[in-house]
Amino acid sequence: MAVVLFASAGGAPGVTTAVVGLASEWNRPVLIVEADTASTSQILPGALRGQVPHITGLTELTVADYYGRLDEGAVWDQAVQLGENAHVVPGFTSLRAARSIDPRFWRTLVDALRVVEARGIDVFIDAGRITVDDERIDMLREAESVTLVVEATLPGVAALHPHVQRSDAGSAQVGWLRESMEQIGHGEWMDLLVVDHPVIGAAYPASQIAQILGLHLVGSLPSDPRGAAQFTFHAEPGRRRTRYARALQTVRTAYDETFAQRAPREEVPA
Template structure:
């Protein structure tokens, strides 16, 4: 069982796209939890399994609201809707104000997500852009793997490095364990700046891992933006995604690690 969370430091490097790509290729049953505090966009991007639209009102907000009375893994499953491609999705908040209004409920959501493991379902979290005091810190701390998505340009690298350095200490749980934390670099493979970008950001903290590269691929990204694509498995993005999924599934199997 595992919770794998995707986040970004600044800009829009492709965290949501990476989360949906990984969920689509994940080797076990998986649920996508759209937990971007700024408001989710998965509901607007993925069509429902039956071809209609996902119900954006039926998702995280009612879960966080009812969490005041306790929240279990089954309620998370009940709150999910099947999206095109077969992935189950808990739709996100529709407005940023909702994240703060429900601030006290995030720890219950994190426990419910951790408890899903007993039912054999892994959770891919779209955690959105993360500050150093995020409202959903409990969910990040409960994650087995935290993936910082960045582009390979200088600004993206510097912001990612700063954010990882700051998160290094706050992600530590009461039991002293830390999520496996690493980088996923999105860039043009022909430029070849991804390796250097990953190296610079990894130096930000102790044992920051390298979870791989994703190419810039407009056609591939559109698969996770609601576009109909004849053979998504042939896109460069999906082909590269398989390697990333292998790295993340291996990290997830390693579970939390001891702090140094």
């Protein structure tokens, strides 16, 4: 089983849509955690169409943490069902709550999520946009995959590059994220998911972007608004599988192959 953290460095490449889509195509149970500190829940009004009130989630988990009760049970108390195979812990109920927590909260939360993962449930963390020396660094370093989602355009690549810059890229400066991951021997555990751009001539090949950034490519998602809407807004998928859904299946297979090559962590006894 695995903890996968999804994040972007700029723009709006569709991180949450990709997370929800992958969860729907995953071949194991998934728990999604909306850990974005710059936005409240996107899944409740989107994929769940506003049918579930925002009364559970990370804000309540910060209260549990304050009283020393943030554990696996507390996490499940805040989860709502997203689909047949997936649950979600919604994000913060307010941006002020997201910005005022103790950074130690993220360490405690990821420890609880590791227990969930060890029980046979993969954990997807939707971190939204990362920032320099991100206070959620413990979550990034704990993940079996830090998947960086980038739009296949020059501005998208340029926004991500300073975070993952290599010392051999014409500069002695190493990106803060790459440096932090390399400190624990997980420099190769940063993956790349490329989202195509709809404007002809604006997009770059995914393989070229991965080479420039020095990241392992798990796949790319097409510019398919109708297909993506199935996961963003719970739109009807139609009779035929969309290009977006077919691409998600390919990416899922790439993750299976990737995790098979990475050393497993110790399991938590049942």
